[in-house]
Amino acid sequence: MTNEEIDHMFENYYGKPVDLSKAGNERIRDLANILNIKLNRILQGNDTYPEIHFRFIEDPEFNAFADKPELGKNIYVIAINTGIFYILEDLIGRICGSNSILDDWGDLSEEDDTIKLNNPHMLSLQDLYKQRGVSNPIIPKHESRRILGRVLFQYMFTSVLYHELGHIINGHIDYLRKFGYRLRLSEDKHEYEYENEIDLLTFRTFEMDADAFAANKCIDEIIRAVGVSEEAPQEWKFIFESYHRLVGLWVFSQYLILRILGGFVPTMDEIEEDCHPPSGVRQSMIISAILTSVNSEIKLEEDELLAFHQYFTFQIDRAEEVFQELSSSKLNVESIKFGLSEAGTNIYKSLLAKWVIIRPELLKVAYNKKLRDIA
Secondary structure, eight states: OOHHHHHHHHHHHTOOBOOTTSTTOHHHHHHHHHHHHHHHHHHHTOTTSOEEEEEEEOOOBSOEEEEOOSSSSSEEEEEEEHHHHHHHHHHHHHHHTBSSSSTTSSOOTTOBSOOOBSOOOOSBHHHHHHHHOSOOOOOOSSHHHHHHHHHHHHHHHHHHHHHHHHHHHTTHHHHHHHTTOEEEEETTEEEEEOSSOOOHHHHHHHHHHHHHHHHHHHHHHHHHHHHTGGGSOGGGGGGGSOHHHHHHHHHHHHHHHHHHHHTTOOSHHHHHHOSSOOHHHHHHHHHHHHHHHHHHHHOOOHHHHHHHHHHHHHHHHHHHHHHHHHBSSOOOOHHHHHTTSHHHHHHHHHHHHHHHHHHHHHHTTOSOTTOOSOO
8 A cells, every 4th residue: 555545544544644744743753753663673574464554643632543444455553643642742851851850861960840730641632731731842951861751752652552563463453353343433532333242351351462562572672772782872872771771761651651541540430441451450460571571581580580570660669759740739549559459459360361261262363373371
């Protein structure tokens, strides 16, 4: 398909793609180019993978999705809303432009006091613009802090891209199609239509699996990045000091995303009805996937694994402190704490049990024939 045909397909089914040639869209264009390179590298490395196209679409909601348009072809799409781009860009600008946040990364001497938001839980551009107006994002003053911002930004969006890719490669999209599920754009919202309803636990299991897929891909990239750190420009050297610190920074970035999502699940009823696992549960799953991935690549001793786990826990605590630092109001933490509760542990166990049941069915439609045995 040509780029024009791809854009037309996205507009027909999902929403208008961002015009990357338009003045003012340079920042989105630069990120889109990076993400397309990453996606194509994965697709070209495995000749069994299908044709997949990625676009940023003009949608203010904090959302991304994967789907298979009804074209009679083996073609899939990944879309990331511009709402995510601008919300995370604002958040990273406030973090890296602060003289008191992540003080062990780069030179903070030129940065300002933290510029707070009333509430950093923002699920649409309207939430952002109500708090800061339609203005430009904060740009850190020192080059080292701008580099840190770019790394965090890429970590966040690479994870979003790979999460959606996991839904495709691991067979979730085709499994849903068997039950008549179709993604539709209705009244500017993306919603599923279906012929046969699927239980909530299946959707949550797919989210768990996509999280693990993204974590494994990202950690593999991080370890390879440290391996070529000698080739990095001098001003980037502090970023590549060790995979230990880089993986910790990645954990920090993931918690920020889950923290945004988790801030809007304040009641037990809403936690029980959400098709995504609670944020605290997802964070626990991601940590488990990371430890498994790191250990398979580097072969750590038991005490080293424990040290890694403790370091990740520290990064999560640190990210929570940052989230509180960014807010001028008291934040809800119920969905985060829920992941550490007995009820959260029970959800975790139920997802692992569901995975054992659903894995054989996914293997029939998955492009990844090495679906892990356990979550």
